[in-house]
Amino acid sequence: MGVMMQAFFWNCPREDRREFDWWNHVRGRLPGLAQAGFTALWLPPVHKAADISGPSMGYDPYDYYDLGEFDQKGSRRTWFGSRTELLDLIRTAHDCGLGVIADMVINHNSGADEEELNPITGRLRWTRFKPRSGKFPRDWECFHPNSYERWDQGTFGDMPDLSHRNPYVFAEILKLARWLVEEIGFDGFRYDFVKGYGAMTVEAIQEYRYIRDGKPFIPYGVAEHWDCAHAIENWVNVTNFSNVNPVDAFDFPLREMLKALCDQEGFSLGDLATWETLLRHQPQTTVTFVENHDLRDEGRPIVNDKLLAYSYIMTHEGYPCVFWKDYYNAGLAMGTTPHGIDALVRVHERYAGGRTQTLWLDDRLYIMQRNGYGDQPGLAYVLNNRPDCWNGAWVTTQWRNAEFLPVAWWSESDPGRPMNQASQGDARAQFWAPPRGYAVYAPQA
DSSP states (O other), X not given: OOOEEEOOOTTHHHHTTOTTOHHHHHHHHHHHHHHHTOOEEEOOOOSEEOOBTBSOOSSSEEETTOSSOSOBTTBSSBTTBOHXXXXXXXXXXXHTTOEEEEEEOOSBOOOOSEEEEETTTTEEEEEEBOOTTOSSOBOGGGBSSBTTBOOOOOOBTTBOBBOTTSHHHHHHXXXXXXXXXXXXXXXXXXXXXXXXXXXXXXXXXXXXXXXXXXXXXXXXXXXXXXXOHHHHHHHHHHHHTTOSSOOEEEXXXXXXXXXXXXXXXXXXXXXXXXXXXXXXXOGGGEEEXXXXXXXXXXXXXXXXXXXXXXXXXXXXXXXXXXXXXXXXXXXXXXXXXXXXXXXXXXXXXXXXXXXXXXXXXXXXXXXXXXXXXXXXXXXXXXEEOOSSSOEEEEEEOSOSSOXXXXXXXXXXXXXXXXXXEEOOTTSEEEEEEOTTEEEEEEEOO
């Protein structure tokens, strides 16, 4: 499936001193990311935003077709750069073998040019949009409430919500998706705040028959449905029921489990088997992650031993997503060492195929195997929650008379290399992990 990189974090242009130059900054990192084994980039919203309080991250969309070329909303460029620089980034990513995912913010808008009277409510609202691109102008009938729709699942602050049941709005959203894929070069979409609008929009975008460079093209899709596992699963199933190009979803409950693993004193590893996650129920539509741009408020970020969480998502099923700030700013990539994210990406791409099978589970120790699939031979993964010593056990694997080499491991207190292991004729082998750490073993051909 590959490994995705979320190529931004909140206020990244300012924090990294790359204001109006983020696209160039990311572009310079692409060869290294490709060499490390990443296969896709998720970019922040690329359109011109309202920028009411200054440059923003783009989640307040104003002109969907201004990628940094029209002088409006305080600048010509977006906070990330110009249209030319964005196209250069996408072209370079494709040359490096990386797909590029667009952030589709189609629930709400901001920065309208005029107030209008909504005849349904009798109130004035900022709903008249006159973008300089000349594309997708909007008025009050494009937003809730209007003549086309009574249902409005949720609001995003005080920004007016687009009414997708208005045929004009629905058609314009499909035109936007087609333009982003066929002309700009995006390979898929991350759908922002899908709880705010009907699943039919995502279905239509996914199902559209795109033509790029004269050939049919099928985009990837992943949704942000921030809720419990049951609600996410239900949304995915409804959306994919009549969808030949199914959409994935981010596993927010899994992320909460990983936060508990890393930050909660006395967390029992037994909870790994019972925690309600999307991954447990349908891994084939699950995007796993450790951190993202929304988890920045007090109490939300993972504070301790974050590599434990990354080791989990890189060895288990699902499509893992790495957070740029963790990888670069926090220094968790760790280059060519066996201790960081780079080593775990290699593990994911080379070994982590097939079904996940738990071999040992108690409060302090978890051992599982991936059974292998195709050219990925599988692996054994050990997670040790004891802070004071190495921990391991004898388990029955699927491999008889096999040699196992440690290919990735980490512990804050003991970076020592785990010993090679071997399974016996009855397929039993012992695997160990360092204190409050993990180890990944790969069977040798």
